[in-house]
Amino acid sequence: MGPRWKGKGAEAKALADPISTIVSQLQSSLVQSSSQGLLMNSSVLFEADAKQTDLLNRACFGRPVVTAKKDKQWFQLGLEEAFYLFYVLKCIKIVNENNCEIDSEELWMYMTSKKENFPNLFKAYSHLRMKNWVVRSGSQYGVDFVAYRHHPSLVHSEYAVIVLSDNNGETNGRLMVWSDYHCTLRLCGSVAKTLLLLNIDKCGENATLPSCLESYIVEERTITRWSPQQCRENQTIATGES
Amino acid sequence: MGPRWKGKGAEAKALADPISTIVSQLQSSLVQSSSQGLLMNSSVLFEADAKQTDLLNRACFGRPVVTAKKDKQWFQLGLEEAFYLFYVLKCIKIVNENNCEIDSEELWMYMTSKKENFPNLFKAYSHLRMKNWVVRSGSQYGVDFVAYRHHPSLVHSEYAVIVLSDNNGETNGRLMVWSDYHCTLRLCGSVAKTLLLLNIDKCGENATLPSCLESYIVEERTITRWSPQQCRENQTIATGES
Numbered sequence: 001m002g003p004r005w006k007g008k009g010a011e012a013k014a015l016a017d018p019i020s021t022i023v024s025q026l027q028s029s030l031v032q033s034s035s036q037g038l039l040m041n042s043s044v045l046f047e048a049d050a051k052q053t054d055l056l057n058r059a060c061f062g063r064p065v066v067t068a069k070k071d072k073q074w075f076q077l078g079l080e081e082a083f084y085l086f087y088v089l090k091c092i093k094i095v096n097e098n099n100c101e102i103d104s105e106e107l108w109m110y111m112t113s114k115k116e117n118f119p120n121l122f123k124a125y126s127h128l129r130m131k132n133w134v135v136r137s138g139s140q141y142g143v144d145f146v147a148y149r150h151h152p153s154l155v156h157s158e159y160a161v162i163v164l165s166d167n168n169g170e171t172n173g174r175l176m177v178w179s180d181y182h183c184t185l186r187l188c189g190s191v192a193k194t195l196l197l198l199n200i201d202k203c204g205e206n207a208t209l210p211s212c213l214e215s216y217i218v219e220e221r222t223i224t225r226w227s228p229q230q231c232r233e234n235q236t237i238a239t240g241e242s
Numbered sequence: 243m244g245p246r247w248k249g250k251g252a253e254a255k256a257l258a259d260p261i262s263t264i265v266s267q268l269q270s271s272l273v274q275s276s277s278q279g280l281l282m283n284s285s286v287l288f289e290a291d292a293k294q295t296d297l298l299n300r301a302c303f304g305r306p307v308v309t310a311k312k313d314k315q316w317f318q319l320g321l322e323e324a325f326y327l328f329y330v331l332k333c334i335k336i337v338n339e340n341n342c343e344i345d346s347e348e349l350w351m352y353m354t355s356k357k358e359n360f361p362n363l364f365k366a367y368s369h370l371r372m373k374n375w376v377v378r379s380g381s382q383y384g385v386d387f388v389a390y391r392h393h394p395s396l397v398h399s400e401y402a403v404i405v406l407s408d409n410n411g412e413t414n415g416r417l418m419v420w421s422d423y424h425c426t427l428r429l430c431g432s433v434a435k436t437l438l439l440l441n442i443d444k445c446g447e448n449a450t451l452p453s454c455l456e457s458y459i460v461e462e463r464t465i466t467r468w469s470p471q472q473c474r475e476n477q478t479i480a481t482g483e484s
Contacts, residue, residue, distance in 0.1 A: 142425025173419035180416055183384025187429040 001194050003149045004156040014150035019059065019132045023089070026055035030091035037082055037094050039102065042114050044082035044094060046075045060134045060151060061085065078137070079111050079118060080125040087210055088126055108210040117163070117172055119207040119216075124163040124198040127218045135161075141187060144172070147196065159196040159222075160188050166201060185225055195223040243436050245391045246398040256392035261301065261374045265331070268297040272333035279324055279336050281344065284356050286324035286336060288317045302376045302393060303327065320379070321353045321360060322367040329452055330368055350452040359405070359414055361449035361458075366405040366440040369460045377403075383429060386414070389438070401438040401464075402430050408443060427467055437465040 005011045029052050037044040045065070048056055053073040056062060062075035077085070085092045087104055094102045102110070111118045121144060128135045134148040138160055146157035162174055162184070175181055175197075188195045199219040205212040247253045271294050279286035287307070290298055295315040298304055304317035319327070327334045329346055336344045344352070353360045363386060370377045376390040380402055388399035404416055404426070417423055417439075430437045441461040447454040 139421070139424055141428050142421045142423070144421070172421070174421055174425075176418070177415035179381065179384045179386070179414070180422060181384070182381055183416075183422075183429055184425055186383050187425055187432070190429065190432045 001158070001192065003158055004192060006154055006156065010154040014154050017058075019134060019150060022055060022059045023132070026052065026059050026061070027089045027091045029055060030085070030089075035092045036101075037077060037086075037092050039082075039094050039096050039107075039110070042079060044077040044079075046077055046082075046092065048073050048075055058151060060136065060148075079115060080122050080135075083107065083111060083122055084126055084129055088130070104210050109208075112207065119202075119212070120163050120165045120172075120200040123200050123213055123216045123218060124161065126213070127198065128161070133159075141191065141193075142174075142184070143195075146193065157193060160184075160191075160193040161196045161198060164197055164199045166199060181223070185223065189225065197221045197223060243400070243434065245400055246434060248396055248398065252396040256396050259300075261376060261392060264297060264301045265374070268294070268301050268303070269331045269333045271297060272327070272331075277334045278343075279319060279328075279334050281324075281336050281338050281349075281352070284321060286319040286321075288319055288324075288334065290315050290317055300393060302378065302390075321357060322364050322377075325349065325353060325364055326368055326371055330372070346452050351450075354449065361444075361454070362405050362407045362414075362442040365442050365455055365458045365460060366403065368455070369440065370403070375401075383433065383435070384416075384426070385437075388435065399435060402426075402433075402435040403438045403440060406439055406441045408441060423465070427465065431467065439463045439465060 033049065035046065037046040046062065049072060056075055057064070061081050062077040065074040065076050067074050082094065086094055086107065094107055096102055115121065125135055125145065128145070128147050134151060135145050136148070136152070138144050138146045141160050143160040144163045145161040147159040147161055148157045149155050163172065164175065175184065185195060199221065201217040201219060203215050203217060205215045275291065277288065279288040288304065291314060298317055299306070303323050304319040307316040307318050309316050324336065328336055328349065336349055338344055357363065367377055367387065370389050376393060377387050378390070378394070380386050380388045383402050385402040386405045387403040389401040389403055390399045391397050405414065406417065417426065427437060441463065443459040443461060445457050445459060447457045
């Protein structure tokens with residue numbers, strides 16, 4: 001199943017404006033303005049100028065928050081998004097409510113305390129983001145993330161992503177039984193997404209420091225239904241079947 | 243969400259030909275012919291005459307098996323279906339491969355050995371069947387059963403049924419986490435079914451004999467998404483919204 005572009009010209013538009021370039025521009029802009037985000041419960045609030053607002057929207061980081069201000073725009077970043085801008089792109093600083101800067105170890109511990117599965121989820125998020133996929137929450141479909149080839153205004157999401165981990169018997173409780181697979185695959189089929197399982201192999205590392213991320217290995221598996229009609233020997237001579 | 247009839251006249255047809263009557267006729271016919279089913283692995287094979295074939299098809303028990311015979315039709319019954327005809331309707335006998343009759347205790351033990359969750363699944367199946375719902379496998383949607391108000395040729399299935407049990411920490415592994423609920427509800431919404439959870443309270447009985455079924459209590463819960471738009475205070479004056 002390939003990308004489903006939204007209307008004519010969407011693919012050309014996307015090709016002319018790669019996500020990688022938008023993210024680089026966002027990174028430079030945030031570095032130049034010494035941007036900082038405010039850690040609040042399970043999100044990070046961030047005040048962006050007009051240019052950054054445009055870039056954040058185009059790169060699909062966070063959600064704009066409605067305020068009375070005209071020239072500045074507040075964004076609410078999810079934990080994975082904030083940690084990606086902070087730790088991978090190194091373009092924002094994070095402060096707490098007392099305006100004190102938080103270092104990476106402290107932030108890691110905080111995020112892990114808010115979300116037990118954060119190390120795996122973040123590894124999966126950054127794995128996809130570094131390949132220039134646009135990654136958004138998948139809660140609407142009961143999965144961890146959905147991944148878009150480009151901005152959601154141009155293309156439908158291609159992958160429904162579930163993050164698993166083999167280590168220490170941890171699990172997110174999904175896909176433990178066949179009927180759960182059936183349900184998830186039936187849903188993915190009906191919304192034209194491919195189910196992508198990202199299995200995080202922690203290689204025996206425990207997750208006390210963010211540096212452990214470098215040793216994590218991500219295994220990618222796509223799961224599709226086996227269709228007897230499409231798997232017959234004569235499939236090589238079938239024409240135009242999808 | 244009400245029943246979705248298949249085309250004009252389907253509802254009238256269904257009303258004129260209630261499932262309860264069809265099942266009664268089937269029951270009489272099978273009793274009269276001293277019918278017996280052959281237990282084979284996880285199904286029961288059953289040879290029906292022309293009238294029984296018609297009634298089995300109309301009541302939606304089993305699947306017809308293609309054979310070369312013209313006047314007789316073989317049916318393959320699932321474990322729940324076979325046990326329902328045997329134990330609740332008392333209209334078939336079950337024999338093993340040596341043509342020896344199997345009694346209810348032995349059959350119960352066999353079925354429980356084939357399917358650990360059989361006592362709960364059967365209680366749920368018979369609960370719905372006794373209320374004249376047509377019950378079929380829900381594996382296509384990753385649920386235990388789907389329930390139809392009448393024959394599937396006249397109406398779409400209304401409920402996607404998952405069977406749960408509170409006792410002894412048993413579970414079928416479904417709906418353990420929120421994301422699993424999200425996934426299941428999103429799927430049910432997209433195929434216009436209501437999610438029906440049947441929780442089997444065993445009241446401390448263990449499941450060694452089929453007579454335990456009488457003490458089981460079935461709790462019915464339908465699960466729907468909460469939609470803020472439909473739950474506002476002024477909903478009583480809304481017109482025509484569904």
